[in-house]
Amino acid sequence: MTTDLVQFLSGIDIFKKLDRTELSTVADSLRRISAAANEILFRQGDEGDELFIIAEGQVAVTVRLPSGDSFEVAQFGAGTFLGEMAIFDRSPRSASCVTKEASTLYSMSSRDFYSLVHDHPRAAIKIMYRMLEATTGRLTNSSKFLSDMVVWGEGARKRAITDDFTGLYNRRFLDDAIEDQTAQALAEGRPMSVLMFDLDHFHAINEAYGMEIGDHVIKSLVPVIRQTLRDTDLPARYGGDEFTVILPDTGPAEALEIAWKLVHGVSELTVLQEIDGPIDTVSTSVGVASLPGHGKTGSELKDRADEALYAAKSAGRNRAEVWKRADVGA
Structure with a gap:
């Protein structure tokens, strides 16, 4: 052996x-x-x-x-x-x-x-x-x-926080990040704003052209979002055609300017003009909410931005609105 x-x-x-x-x-x-x-x-x-x-x-x-x-x-x-x-x-x-x-x-x-x-x-x-x-x-x-x-x-890590369809952050990331960003901004006395926006008449677009074209329209928003926002901003697809953006170090006036840039950028999309159909324009409505006047938590800011979004819809769509108390129930 x-x-x-x-x-x-x-x-x-x-x-x-x-x-x-x-x-x-x-x-x-x-x-x-x-x-x-x-x-x-x-x-x-x-x-x-x-x-x-x-x-x-x-x-x-x-x-x-x-x-x-x-x-x-x-x-x-x-x-x-x-x-x-x-x-x-x-x-x-x-x-x-x-x-x-x-x-x-x-x-x-x-x-x-x-x-x-x-x-x-x-x-x-x-x-x-x-x-x-x-x-x-x-x-x-x-x-x-x-x-x-x-x-x-x-x-x-990236897969866990990224929306596969658009490449933006996903809702899971947004829900965590907005609370962290809000708490940090309040602790340091810095401004912060949140945008919420979706496509106007998106249901009608899906009905007229089908979901495949609807998905194509959603994807066409991504370059506009990336070109409009700054490197420090955090855009997320919240679900369907709805998007949320965290704007660090941004007060309501500056946030409204950014919101309007999104509105104008989306309105210039020609994706539906290339298709023979009853709808040839794409537009979005944007709601804005900011610290500290519109809420003290991430959840409150999202709710206020969502209320401002529906106020923008009620005012005729294709526009941006900052939250006001009168927006509740609009």
Whole structure:
């Protein structure tokens, strides 16, 4: 068995520079492990004190995500090793390791490795040199993995707060952001305004042309919104053809100017003029509400902006209105 093990070890990367006598010494320090499928070898956070060499089978390395889920980083098969850093400083494991199938492994403890360093320093130096090379390569791959994870996480974050149809923020983001922005503005004594707007006669457009054209009209608003708003503004599709915009550091007069720019920009759209049908114009009505005079919470500002929006509808549409108490029930 020792001869077979020595032969096996000679093919393992970290032992390739050892002669047969040195390999035999290493073989004597190893402990054989038979593991069933799905057996946990170690958990993320456990104190590490063993190097593992896989003789047969397959093991997976996983990390725990902030969500609590496990994410598989890599798989290792026969002839590979893992956990090499643990035998140096007994630091907590940076990942978990579990067998994917019935596996046979050999382990070297930190204590046995330091005995090798003491008794056979030449062999230990060879092993450490190969470990350093292997670890450098793995750290390079880990850096790429972490970079990929950051990109993946950023993409997931964006997907969670973005409206797929328009690319603007979604209602979930808006509902959270408006409360945060309102509280911050009040605490710092800064102005803030909210716009709510939707398309005039959108139901009639859908009835005349169908929902596909209606969707096309909604999408045509996005360039107008982006061109009209500033980089600090937060536009969101609130649902259907309804949109909400948070305007930081903006009082009611300036917010009304921006609202009117939206009105004029939308009125210049020619998307329906390209289609033979009963409606050839696109217009919007916009409601404006501002801190601190129109409300003290994000929810109140949305309600006031919505009331001002309906006041704009009642006044003839294709216009912008700032909230007034008389708007309630308009």
